[in-house]
Amino acid sequence: MxxxxxxxxxxxxxxxxxxxxxxxxxxxxxxxxxxxxxxxxxxxxxxxxxxxxxxxxxxxxxxxxxxxxxxxxxxxxxxxxxxxxxxxxxxxxxxxxxxxxxxxxxxxxxxxxxxxxxxxxxxxxxxxxxxxxxxxxxxxxxxxxxxxxxxxxxxxxxxxxxxxxxxxxxxxxxxxxxxxxxxxxxxxxxxxxxxxxxxxxxxxxxxxxxxxxxxxxTFVRSKSRLVVYRLGRNVKVIDDAYSSNPDAAKAAIDVLSTIGTNTKIAVLGSMLELGKHTSKGHQEVGRYAAAKNVSHLYTLGSTAKLIAAGARGAGFPANRIKSFASRPQLQKALLQKMEPGTTILIKGSNQLRMSSIAKYLKRNAGKRK
Known part of the structure; x- marks a missing residue:
């Protein structure tokens, strides 16, 4: 060159x-x-x-x-x-x-x-x-x-x-x-x-x-950008919650699909500032998740329900999709789902503060009943 x-x-x-x-x-x-x-x-x-x-x-x-x-x-x-x-x-x-x-x-x-x-x-x-x-x-x-x-x-x-x-x-x-x-x-x-x-x-x-x-x-990545936490019992949490748009969400799903082992849970939040592209963009991500080797899809936020709709429309089993309005509800559901070998991806727009979900799971991983 x-x-x-x-x-x-x-x-x-x-x-x-x-x-x-x-x-x-x-x-x-x-x-x-x-x-x-x-x-x-x-x-x-x-x-x-x-x-x-x-x-x-x-x-x-x-x-x-x-x-x-x-x-x-x-x-x-x-x-x-x-x-x-x-x-x-x-x-x-x-x-x-x-x-x-x-x-x-x-x-x-x-x-x-x-x-x-x-x-x-x-x-x-x-x-x-x-x-x-x-x-x-x-x-x-x-x-x-x-x-x-x-x-x-x-x-x-x-x-x-x-x-x-x-x-x-x-x-x-x-x-x-x-x-x-x-x-x-x-x-x-x-x-x-x-x-x-x-x-x-x-x-x-x-x-x-x-x-x-x-x-x-020796490059040091920024916080909440594909940071992988290993919580024991072969449980991994991928914190990529700094920001999200349809292309970035699909790239993160690729990582989950590749490094996950047994149960793979995609936790996807609303993507903001998409304007007229909001409905199409969210449903596109849902269809993409359905085509990948994802076990469960959890969404957070009102517009993220469109991700769930896109996944269902593409054949993702409805009983493996859950939509949540609040982080506390979502966090408790994730904690109960963390069987050995589970990999959880957390991805959403920064305003949803979804990186706190990763912190919650790290603090409470040993408390699961």
Whole structure:
């Protein structure tokens, strides 16, 4: 792929409908193996946060890695006005906040495309070759370099031999004609794309393969993002409750289906800010769960009942679906269902505070009658 930036301190901005915090953390974990860098903390990704970050930059920062969040048109333009990126990453284009864009994914793509329009014109843009909606991004007229990453489709940087391994994922990548192996300590094939962005950027900036390998291996995930708790008796709780949208929920169900052993319970909460896409998006997730190897489906919240409806319509046995209006009711039901070998996935929009369910199960796992 060659060098992607020269001389000046690179500003690397990450946006996308899902995975942007994880991608940002992976990129930073790799670059800090070599340099003193500035990284935006946690998920502080509003334009006002970027303005504060710009004021915190110091001469000793050799690279800048920031996350650009977006809820409305114009948000990413403002980010770029405060900190103009040399390198831009769009992890994917999905249905997060789609309700703010007329319920259309094309609207989300248009808003995400502000990164392409307002980053350095001669910079480098990284895109997901396997994400069909990324084709909606407005790349025409971009005069910089575009690098694609992928697993299935043709891409500049492609992962092969992807496997679940030791509580994380292993994969191979060819760099300069030589195949290299990498490991990330987080589950889910969707996280391979985040790692590929980190590999592509670091390699293009001249970071050694060994530094990339160590950086990815020591990456620390954010809270409530596919954190697996092992509670004894081979009971596992997958806490992925930080946020949710239809694409992210399906990715989490894939993880449950893959790492679960005996009883697999999907606990899915309402997905917010879907607007006109609310009914379709929730039912789509229910149908997806029905097609996977899921034993029981529990939902939380009024609109999450549409997930249950979608699952029933796709043939999921009605006696294995339960919908709850409150967390306490749901928590008690889960506690009674935690037989040896049970794996429980917890996924929902952050406003539902579903990560507290994982904490409840951890505290009370030994109290089950």
């Amino acid at each position: 060659g060098q992607i930036i020269k001389r000046q301190r690179p500003v690397i901005a990450v946006t996308g409908s899902a995975g942007k915090t994880t991608a940002k953390e992976m990129i930073a974990a790799v670059l800090k193996r070599r340099w003193k860098i500035f990284k935006s903390p946690s998920n502080h990704n509003a334009p006002s946060a970027t303005r504060r970050h710009a004021r915190l930059l110091r001469p000793f920062h050799r690279a800048v890695v920031v996350e650009y969040g977006m809820q409305f048109y114009g948000n990413i333009k403002r980010h770029c006005q405060y900190l103009q990126p040399h390198i831009g990453v769009i992890t994917n284009v999905g249905r997060a906040h789609v309700g703010n864009f007329g319920g259309r994914v094309s609207g989300v793509a248009k808003a995400k495309s502000e990164l392409i329009r307002y980053m350095k014109p001669s910079g480098t843009l990284l895109l997901n070759a396997d994400d069909p909606s990324s084709a909606l991004l407005h790349t025409k007229g971009f005069k910089g370099k575009i690098i694609t990453v992928g697993i299935r489709n043709k891409a500049d940087l492609k992962a092969t031999h992807v496997h679940y391994k030791n509580g994380g994922m292993s994969f191979n990548v060819e760099l300069d004609g030589i195949r290299h192996s990498f490991y990330i300590p987080i589950l889910g094939e969707h996280n391979i794309y985040n790692a590929l962005f980190a590999v592509a950027i670091a390699h293009g900036l001249g970071i050694s393969t060994q530094q990339i390998r160590v950086g990815l291996k």
